């Protein structure tokens with residue numbers, strides 16, 4: 031039996047095709063989230079690549095920020111439920127998910143049995159989210175994908191005293207003008223995001239095993255700073271961006287076999 | 289006897305020359321605050337314009353954000369004390385000062401006798417400060433000085449759902465692209481600042497008579513929105529930007545006659 035999970039975020043759309051609730055047979059990720067045609071395209075892409083027709087799919091569940099506005103699913107489930115389910119699918123021992131997305135950050139804590147036991151979210155302030163990194167990448171005229179390698183060269187990370195994205199932006203501009211090295215600035219920028227998110231994680235009662243999901247999980251510099259700040263190892267997996275979609279596909283499977 | 293008060297803010301420097309603790313005989317305001325040569329220039333300007341030599345000044349008191357780094361004063365006093373003193377000098381019945389500056393906002397509540405009884409400040413978040421207006425002025429390619437007249441033309445103020453400056457910036461950009469009128473956007477922007485500051489004011493226990501000080505006091509659209517939101521009249525005076533400097537000059541006078 032094949033089920034489909036679709037996770038429509040604020041900036042990306044992800045799909046997972048699951049066979050018998052056990053095996054991931056296909057995945058797709060497109061830039062563009064709610065309000066764009068990316069969710070539909072991501073769905074078409076994964077079906078096409080796996081040579082599966084919509085009729086072959088037993089059930090489709092939609093999750094994420096944009097789940098209410100998508101007409102091609104059989105139902106929708108909150109992203110919190112899906113992140114827990116998807117996280118446990120990848121890491122059976124998982125207790126905490128730190129998800130830093132394009133414009134929010136959330137920390138989900140799971141009970142031993144895998145149910146969500148706590149949840150803390152910031153979707154009001156751009157600091158400590160991917161948006162903070164975007165703003166800084168624009169100033170530095172760099173690709174966020176290069177932050178990691180660049181920060182690794184830093185021997186003296188810049189200290190950025192403002193938490194606020196807007197004030198931190200001015201600080202970075204003036205430090206840049208004062209000759210502070212790019213790599214030190216980027217290391218400081220990544221630490222700033224980590225500091226903000228680790229406060230959120232502590233508030234949620236983060237506990238090991240911890241993994242990161244969301245677009246920022248790929249950023250090793252943020253991950254290392256977060257790991258240091260929390261004094262916990264933080265796992266990451268190429269599938270981390272798909273937790274929501276995996277969870278949705280699993281949920282679809284459990285409903286379908288009922 | 290002549291005393292001098294200097295208020296060094298984050299974005300402007302203000303000076304007041306006071307005769308006998310009663311009469312303002314000169315004032316100056318220069319763009320450029322802490323870390324620039326504006327404080328010294330503002331001092332030289334007001335002395336020169338009034339044809340007063342430094343030797344004629346009995347005492348000079350410095351206040352404001354940058355007061356610790358200015359070497360030409362005889363002493364320094366917190367801006368809170370000075371705003372209270374200066375506010376009462378202009379409005380003898382004053383109980384609350386709402387000061388929206390270039391990058392912070394503060395609400396000072398005075399007792400009946402004029403002492404500070406409460407104080408709430410935001411200097412961490414650009415929302416609800418002059419910086420929010422600056423960011424928006426840049427997007428709209430407008431001068432902040434024109435906001436007031438432009439907002440007055442609005443018949444249908446735009447609603448801006450994000451409080452965060454960064455997220456609100458994106459909202460304004462997309463509303464602009466969707467053809468929302470400039471005047472409606474500006475009215476919405478001013479309301480956003482007012483909403484943020486009125487929450488601060490309520491937290492401080494704001495009570496009449498209220499006046500606005502700081503650079504944003506000149507912005508009638510913010511003031512009107514704030515007045516509506518608090519359901520209180522809000523006085524403003526051309527001297528409102530000088531409260532800190534007036535207070536410092538008064539303080540200098542009181543010390544000098546001791």
Ligand code: SF4
Nearest residue numbers: 155194195413452453
């Ligand atoms: S602190 Fe800065 S980034 Fe955060 S809500 Fe305020 S303006 Fe936005």
